[in-house]
């Protein structure tokens with residue numbers, strides 16, 4: 408049974424159809440990322456799933472509950488990490504995590520949780536003494552306090568420095584290992600590519616596409632880029648599937664036939680005793696696919 412099943416979900420604000428007939432499922436233990444430009448309908452969708460917003464039509468089932476009527480029993484099973492939770496500034500980290508955990512029948516040990524999110528040294532610090540990134544870690548600890556089966560993570564690493572972001576990614580990946588299902592919204596495509604088992608791209612309240620990052624890349628038909636350093640004086644290049652660009656001692660080839668082109672280039676270099684240093688074959692990233700998809704639909708308007 409799917410942990411989340413959404414069918415033909417609609418929610419309008421006046422004449423704006425913020426969510427305009429969305430259907431998707433999330434399986435148990437999956438990390439599912441909702442992507443899309445500002446105003447795409449991500450927050451509206453997530454808040455309906457959390458039970459904080461009503462829907463106009465469509466069906467929604469989460470952990471076997473309808474979030475609109477699931478009440479306290481439903482909320483005890485989910486964890487929510489919002490973009491900007493307001494904190495009580497005078498409380499310490501430990502006090503807040505303990506208070507939050509006390510709300511749930513099932514809970515993590517607060518001090519362990521504080522260590523897990525990397526706030527061990529800030530245990531007795533008041534919230535007003537935390538940096539922005541440390542507050543986000545506290546958000547995460549609070550979302551996890553009730554040992555949820557399903558965690559909603561809204562832009563979890565916005566404002567993190569690179570080291571903190573990598574730490575958070577490790578932590579989120581660990582949660583998956585423990586079997587927690589995660590619905591993630593993010594504007595960082597690298598984050599989605601690393602963490603998500605499947606992603607959905609929304610735009611204007613509609614679902615443009617959905618699948619694993621690999622499936623989306625395969626379906627995109629975007630080219631691969633081959634690049635390397637190349638000596639200034641070169642013998643005639645082999646026949647390639649496209650015309651390479653040669654500039655500043657580098658070759659750059661945008662190709663839809665990366666394997667034969669790589670083979671021809673390396674075979675040619677070996678035959679001529681040429682060293683192709685810094686050789687890289689770069690397939691399209693999820694970010695390229697996302698930009699191509701959302702820009703294509705910009706043109707449609």
Ligand SMILES: Nc1ncnc2c1ncn2[C@@H]1O[C@H](COP(=O)(O)OP(=O)(O)OP(=O)(O)O)[C@@H](O)[C@H]1O
Pocket residue numbers: 420423424425443444445446447448449450451452
């Ligand atoms: N309470 C509201 N009243 C009126 N319109 C709203 C309300 N909340 C959202 N909207 C509109 O619904 C659309 C979808 O908004 P939503 O916040 O769900 O998008 P989002 O994908 O989460 O965007 P972002 O990436 O900026 O957070 C937007 O056009 C927004 O202006």
